[in-house]
Amino acid sequence: MDVKREQFVKRVSEPVPGGTPVEKAPDPELGYALIPAERYTSKEFMQLEWERLWTKVWLLGGRSDDIPEAGDYICTNIGKESVLLVRQRDGSVAGFYNICLHRGNRLVPEEGLGSVKDKDGVFRCSYHHWAYSPKGKLLHVPDRETFPQGAPPCGRVRPIKVEEWGSFVWFSLNPEAEPLRDYLGVIPEHLDPYHMERMAWTRDVTVEWDCNWKASVDAFSETYHVQGIHPQLKWYLDDVNVQYDCYDKHNRYLIPFAAVSPRVSLPSIMPPLFAGMMEAAGMDPAEYEGRIDGVREALQKFKRENGAAQGKDYSALNDDQLTDDYHYTIFPNVSLNVHSDDVMMFRQRPHPTDPNKMLYDIWMFELVPEGEKWPERVPHQHFRHGDKTIGQVLDQDAFNLPHVQAGMNSEAFEGLWIGDQEIRLRHFHKTLGDYLYGHNGPGEGDI
Numbered sequence: 001m002d003v004k005r006e007q008f009v010k011r012v013s014e015p016v017p018g019g020t021p022v023e024k025a026p027d028p029e030l031g032y033a034l035i036p037a038e039r040y041t042s043k044e045f046m047q048l049e050w051e052r053l054w055t056k057v058w059l060l061g062g063r064s065d066d067i068p069e070a071g072d073y074i075c076t077n078i079g080k081e082s083v084l085l086v087r088q089r090d091g092s093v094a095g096f097y098n099i100c101l102h103r104g105n106r107l108v109p110e111e112g113l114g115s116v117k118d119k120d121g122v123f124r125c126s127y128h129h130w131a132y133s134p135k136g137k138l139l140h141v142p143d144r145e146t147f148p149q150g151a152p153p154c155g156r157v158r159p160i161k162v163e164e165w166g167s168f169v170w171f172s173l174n175p176e177a178e179p180l181r182d183y184l185g186v187i188p189e190h191l192d193p194y195h196m197e198r199m200a201w202t203r204d205v206t207v208e209w210d211c212n213w214k215a216s217v218d219a220f221s222e223t224y225h226v227q228g229i230h231p232q233l234k235w236y237l238d239d240v241n242v243q244y245d246c247y248d249k250h251n252r253y254l255i256p257f258a259a260v261s262p263r264v265s266l267p268s269i270m271p272p273l274f275a276g277m278m279e280a281a282g283m284d285p286a287e288y289e290g291r292i293d294g295v296r297e298a299l300q301k302f303k304r305e306n307g308a309a310q311g312k313d314y315s316a317l318n319d320d321q322l323t324d325d326y327h328y329t330i331f332p333n334v335s336l337n338v339h340s341d342d343v344m345m346f347r348q349r350p351h352p353t354d355p356n357k358m359l360y361d362i363w364m365f366e367l368v369p370e371g372e373k374w375p376e377r378v379p380h381q382h383f384r385h386g387d388k389t390i391g392q393v394l395d396q397d398a399f400n401l402p403h404v405q406a407g408m409n410s411e412a413f414e415g416l417w418i419g420d421q422e423i424r425l426r427h428f429h430k431t432l433g434d435y436l437y438g439h440n441g442p443g444e445g446d447i
């Protein structure tokens with residue numbers, strides 16, 4: 001069934017965490033121009049992104065509760081750089097480049113979690129054993145007298161900015177970066193009510209994908225592709241009546257879950273995915289006697305009435321947030337599917353040198369009911385696309401993306417022809433352009 005244009009709910013305005021959608025035309029400032037394919041394929045553009053984007057913005061580094069004690073650290077990479085984010089004695093987190101001042105060795109060879117508690121309280125470079133404090137200060141040079149020029153005068157590895165918000169650790173390679181809260185804009189106001197600090201890891205996966213990092217951000221920024229590659233979801237969510245909001249840098253859409261797409265007729269029996277949602281909430285689908293299109297509201301009512309008894313405090317959330325997918329892009333590379341009981345987030349990272357490759361991190365968290373034991377942290381997994389399944393829906397997205405990237409590299413493909421349902425892609429590219437070229441956008445000869 002084709003959907004009429006006016007059925008789409010478009011909104012590109014007020015920062016209201018919940019509430020009633022207001023219909024508005026898309027922001028005409030975003031225009032209708034083709035988005036050049038070279039943004040996804042060119043090495044020069046990739047280099048520009050490195051100089052003017054990745055080294056300027058705030059980036060997601062890891063999870064706060066992974067480094068609870070002084071000396072615990074997260075080692076994470078962005079492009080060609082690797083950084084160490086280390087819990088300090090005063091409870092703050094300090095960050096510095098993961099390099100040794102002697103001959104450049106990485107102080108920690110691999111991404112992951114660790115603690116200097118097991119290493120005499122220092123980062124000791126494995127090559128010649130130069131030692132650094134948990135703040136990155138150079139503490140010891142073996143055979144120091146054999147360096148007549150002395151130790152490097154800086155005395156420490158170059159620091160980076162680190163802040164915490166939302167149970168996550170963030171960092172910026174930009175010494176001039178604004179405070180994290182200013183960068184995040186409306187995001188904390190919108191997401192604090194979910195209390196992500198009450199959620200525990202359920203999945204921590206990194207997959208190597210053969211596409212540009214933006215192709216992945218795009219894939220999670222519109223529901224237009226649901227009828228294309230996720231046809232089964234038409235009996236799970238409403239891919240048409242979606243509210244879009246574009247803020248300063250970031251954007252979101254709100255997708256009704258436990259809803260049937262207007263592209264198909266209302267089924268007479270309960271769709272299995274609806275039943276699954278009811279069971280997850282503690283309802284018995286066999287006992288439900290209402291209409292299929294009443295399930296979403298029934299779920300909201302049930303969760304509102306029974307949440308507290310289940311140890312789940314939903315008091316800061318509106319009714320829609322009890323069922324729906326509030327999906328945010330925290331510019332540039334974090335996509336979050338936020339739900340009342342879980343969060344599924346993706347961190348999309350560029351390959352150090354190849355615009356046709358990326359790292360796709362899947363981080364999933366689930367609300368731990370009050371009084372229940374905090375579960376063990378899940379181990380991190382790293383594999384290549386296709387080596388393992390990442391779940392049916394994400395497999396469908398993942399299968400598609402290398403082909404998108406291949407097509408974008410064709411000389412016959414000039415650029416992305418974006419429609420209203422893809423307004424977040426346009427907004428994303430506008431923000432990207434602001435970082436790369438300033439507010440006047442690309443000039444003559446720019447991509």
Ligand code: FES
Pocket residue numbers: 100101102103104105125126127128129130
């Ligand atoms: S490279 Fe680190 S001690 Fe030599």
Ligand SMILES: [Fe+2]
Pocket residue numbers: 219220225230393397
């Ligand atoms: Fe998808």
